[in-house]
Amino acid sequence: MNKRGFASDNFSGVLPEVLEAINEANQGHVMAYGGDHYTASAIEKFKHLFGENIDVYFAFNGTGANVIGLSVLTQSYNSILCPATAHIQVDECGAPDKFTGCKVIPIDTPNGKLTPELIKPQLHGFGFEHHSQPKVISITQCTELGTVYTPEEVKAICDLAHEHDMYVHMDGARLANAVVSLDVDAKEITTNAGIDVLSFGGTKNGMMLGEAVIFFNPDLSKNAKYIRKQSMQLCSKMRYIGAQFDAMLTNELWLKTARHANAMAKLLKDEVEKIPQVTITQEVQTNGIWALIPKDKIEKLQEEYFFWIWDEHTGEVRWLCSFDTTKEDILGFVDLLKQELA
CATH class of the missing domain: 3.90.1150.10 (Aspartate Aminotransferase, domain 1)
Known part of the structure; x- marks a missing residue:
């Protein structure tokens, strides 16, 4: 099947600029597991994009990125709230449930977007030992139905979560499409809005493989490197992921x-x-x-x-x-x- 169809942006090939970056990185020996200058350069570009006070971890794929982010934020007795159409609910074969041990609670929406009004009925049972403790609200930007959250909508969800000592995870597999659609700085729907952890997509946007897990509060990510390793998402030849992100974040x-x-x-x-x-x-x-x-x-x-x-x-x-x-x-x-x- 070589004809371009309309099934998925995962069906597409790899950007020429990304292939060139991979080829350039394929020279000589460098430190493994992220100790290379390609990875360091990409992380610096992420800090320029989202702010200096972030922590970045590269992963192989979107499911792995989501699992890492959600695992860091939760204990097995917690619950994760998400739209019923969310990728973590529908398309990840129960991986978030398996690796976090959490109860994933899907919420019906008309357009793939959560709102404080849809979330509030699930915010109960805090401190009650017979009830899974709500800990994370997971939203997708853009959503699995192609719709986007405005900065104000993201902030309203983050404010509600933080009022209840909860976190907000954003699945940003197609974050770039949302940023372009909204015509905003990426910080407006992430850093400034109060997002705690972001899965930043690369594969659907023209990379060969690779996603990034971004923590906006490094205090939250102190155990992330161990969870990434246990989740089988630590790439030994990290330079090939780092080089791709470095290319993607160059000249927008x-x-x-x-x-x-x-x-x-x-x-x-x-x-x-x-x-x-x-x-x-x-x-x-x-x-x-x-x-x-x-x-x-x-x-x-x-x-x-x-x-x-x-x-x-x-x-x-x-x-x-x-x-x-x-x-x-x-x-x-x-x-x-x-x-x-x-």
Whole structure:
């Protein structure tokens, strides 16, 4: 399957700049386990992005990053609150439950976003030994439905959490798409809003592999290095992850790629809105479109431009654009939609 489809930004290749950085790092011997200058340079760029008072740990993948962050913040008797659509609830095979020992409590939302009003009914049982103790609110930016939290919405959740001696974890697998959509400084929806730990995505935005776990209060992360090792997320040849992040954070490459993916999704939205048989189900704010199409047409469409079914019962599908999606990809897919849905 070499044709570009719309299944996932994980399907895309690797940015040329990232491949070049990997090749450059592939010279001679350097210290293992993060003791190299590539990793040090990337961490300095993260500090420039989010502030000096952060602690950064690289991991192989998003599930690993989430597990590390959540494990550091919790004990096994705690609970983690998240949207019912959250990746940690739906798509990580129970890894957060297994490794943290915590009860993950999903909360239904209309658009993938938690609000203080949705969270408050779960904030009870504090100090009661028969009840899992709420400790973390986990939000995703952008959400698993492509929607975004404004800085004010993030801060409201963080303020509520901190009032109850709780923490806020942000799954930022597609943080770049949210930053571009909101047109804000990354600090506004993380550091300044009160986020405690962030899983910063690299893979979906054009890296070969690698995510970063960022603690905004280093006092919280004193045991993170041990948990990363136990979680099998400590890379011995760390330079290859560090070099990728170093490239991504140079000249705002991480935002340029996301800006292109978002623009392609906007183009796709504008085109499919003209097709009567397509109903867009979520506001298109980032690089994804959720839509209802006739169920009997899905398989034929997937043969040409592969995409995932979001809800088999309703016929809702998800179309994601990537850093390498082209206008020709969009228009070719739209032509096929018109032909098959006519």
